[in-house]
Amino acid sequence: MSERNESLHALDDGEAFEAVSETTMSRKERYRRLFDRWVLAPGRIVWDDLRARVGASIILLYLVVGLLGPTLYKAPQVNQGPRSIAPLAEGLTYPLGTDNLGRDILAQLVHATPSMLQMIVAGGLFVTVTGVAVGTTAGYVGGRTDRVLSLLTDIVMTIPGLPLIVILAALLEPQNPIVTGLILTINVWAGLAREIRSQVLSISRHSYVEASKAMGLSTPTIIVKDILPNIMPYVLITFVNAARQVIFASIGLYFLGVLPYDSVVNWGVMIDQAVSGGAMHVMSMAHWLIAPLATITLLSFGLILFAQGTDRMFNPRVRARHSTTTGSDDEPTGDGATATTGGGVR
Amino acid sequence: MQRYYIERTLQAVVTVVSVMSLAFFLVRLMPGNPADAYRAELIQNNPQMTQAEIDHRVERKLNVLPDAPLHEQYVNYVTGLLRGDLGESINEGVAVSEIIAEALPWTIFTMSIALLLSFTIGISLGAAMAYKEGDYFDTGFSVVSILFNSIPNYIIGILLIWFLGYQFELFPTGGRYSTEMEPTVGLLEPIRTLTFLGDALWHAALLILSYAVVAAGGWALRMRGNSIQVLGEDYLRVARLRGLSERRIATRYVGRNAVLPLYTALLIAIGFALGGSVILEQVFTYPGVGYYMIEGLEARDYPLMMGVFLVMTIAVVLGVYVADLTYGLIDPRAQTRGGER
Secondary structure (H helix, E strand, O other), X not given: OHHHHHHHHHHHHOHHHHOOOOOOOOHHHHHXXXXXXXXXXXXXXXXXXXXXXXXXXXXXXXXXXXHHHHHHOOOOOOOOOOOOOOOOXXXXXXXXXXXXXXXEHHHHHHHHHHHHHHHHHHHHHHHHHHHHHHHHHHXXXXXXXXXXXXXXXXXXXXXXXXXXXXXXXXXXXXXXXXXXXXXXXXXXXXXXXXXXXXXXXXXXXXXXXXXXXHOOOOHHHHHHHHHHHHHHHHHHHHHHHXXXXXXXXXXXXXXXXXXXXXXXXXXXXXXXXXXXXXXXXXXXXXXXXXXXXXXXXXXXXXXXXXXXXXXXXXXXXXXXXXXXXXXXXXXXXXXXXXXXXXXXXX | OHHHHHHHHHHHHHHHHHXXXXXXXHHHHOOOOHHHHXXXXXXXXXXXXXXXXXXXXXXXXXXXXXXXXXXXXXXXXXHHHHOOOOOEOOOOOOEHHHHHXXXXXXXXXXXXXXXXXXHHHHHHHHHHHHHOOOOHHHHHHHHHHHHHHOOOHHHHHHHHHHHHHHHOOOOOOOOOOOOOOOOXXXXXXXXXXXXXXXXXHHHHHHHHHHHHHHHHHHHHHHHHHXXXXXHOOHHHHHHHHOOOOHHHHHHHHHHHHHHXXXXXXXXXXXXXXXXXXXXXXXXXXOOOHHHHHHHHHHOOOHHHXXXXXXXXXXXXXXXXXXXXXXXHHHOHHHHHHHOOO
16 A cells, blocks of 8 residues: 555656666676576476477487487497397397498497488578568568568478479489488478468567557567567477478488488488398398387477477466566567467468 | 459469479479480480481470570470470380379379378367367377377388288288289279279278378377367357257367368368378389389489479369368358458
8 A cells, every 4th residue: 555655656746757667677687587588487388298398308318319429339330240130139239239231220320310410400490590581571561572472482382392302302412411401391481481471460460569660660670579589489399390391301212212321321221221121021130120210200209299398388378477587567478369370271 | 252263373373383494494404404414315326316306306305495595495395284295204215194194093092092091080080089188088099199190101101011011911012903903994894893993902001001090190180179179169158058969069060160171281181192102102112103203213214203293283283272262162251251361
């Protein structure tokens, strides 16, 4: 009560109009708040969800293997061990056995990981950046720009992805994993662009965007400050889906022998070699085929679990509950808008 | 609304034209230009041939006039395509359109069964999961659906062919039908037709299964989501208050409204199924269109490759086009919003 009286009193004196917020945030505080909002709070939500926790652990495992594995574990070499031995047949020397050329299978899996991760990251980044750029521009600028970009998006979406990738891969013969990642996701950005466009359309009708416009803020500023934060969680999920796309397409094309590979044998190439090396005919060679299949499936499963678990980040209320520094003054974000587009037809 | 139809038609045309142009430039301008390569080969092998003869041969093969200016070549190529002339396969020496016409029915045969199967299983399962939301049935099948949906279909294909094909020898490991079979399809010979179709189905079974298992997981998850959304709607409560039977509510209210949004997805999936067959047909050495695409690729048979790619693209464009135009007819709600889209 007394607080209220005080403020009423201040209002009478005209003090209220001169008062400046006492809690000006220092730079450090601002960063802390940003960190809390975009790293800690999502992290907590992720950790609360069993699916996301399992998914994140699996992804982390692959990251660790990709970053440290090749330096810690021996490289695969022809005749480095006896040919075609079963897993654990010689203790831990060849934990997953060897193939028909005497190469350690675990070594092949481990040493193929870094280029796979590069491919995934390159593809994911390309899809995310292009999709967000095209979608935001189309949705926010509107008019003729929107029509042209939307038409382009629709065309790219309608071209059958896999056959196009097959042709491009065969013609360009990419050796560099980053280039390969870009080619594999050449058409994936369009789906994201379309979704982002509809998101941006609904966000830009919100009053705070109108307010920013009225204040005369520049378009890039509005896009970066008002619009992008709202679509970030969504972008994360698309990144994960693009990563899966890269894995599916690359393994398939390496298996078909469409993509060239050099000395480092890839998971897809391993499947190809196992199949053509007769691993399907002799049960004693089963490990040769199972190892790459299991590796791919586990990674893909981890990614999809992670994406499923993080979809709760869509919900700003869940996010606010897990955040410590974000008070109740948090502006209401996107309320129903995010939920409805999820049930889209495509 | 009218404007929407016109725009949609225009867009379909623009898409097909862009892909045709893309195909042209890929054939013409890519490194290792097939036209130059083929011409060099002709000159080397047939020294007695005149320039005109060589040019004619190149044109017949690739639909491309080797020495004409680019725009003339382009017009020539496109008019050729519009007449259904996809060029001649470099390796097999027959028209590409012939190869495709022979292979396409097999891909359509397998993919339509696979789609139908996955769609039926998927929506039934998804609806059942939504009704039992949260209990063991729902959680169990959700995990199974996610698991299947997270494995590429060719990996399931490899596993199936490994166990059911090679280890237990229950299914053939390749080909369209048994060698001793006489391909007969006709009303006059019902028994032979049926045995032939049975044999063909037996050969395609694993391919169909590996596509269907993965796709069914996806349909189930989407159907589950749609149904749960519908289950929360007010009109359902009204229907219950009106005392309608559960059965009527399930089919007319929930089922209908949850399936309708999937109609477009189904039509689009039909278009994309052709393209999705590329890796699977290779795994099962099943000579459909996808199989020939890789064949063409390995032999650097550009006309074949491009022909298959064009056919696949046109299939998708048609699927999406039909879906967009007819959606308003089957779901009146879309019609009112149609102008906005």
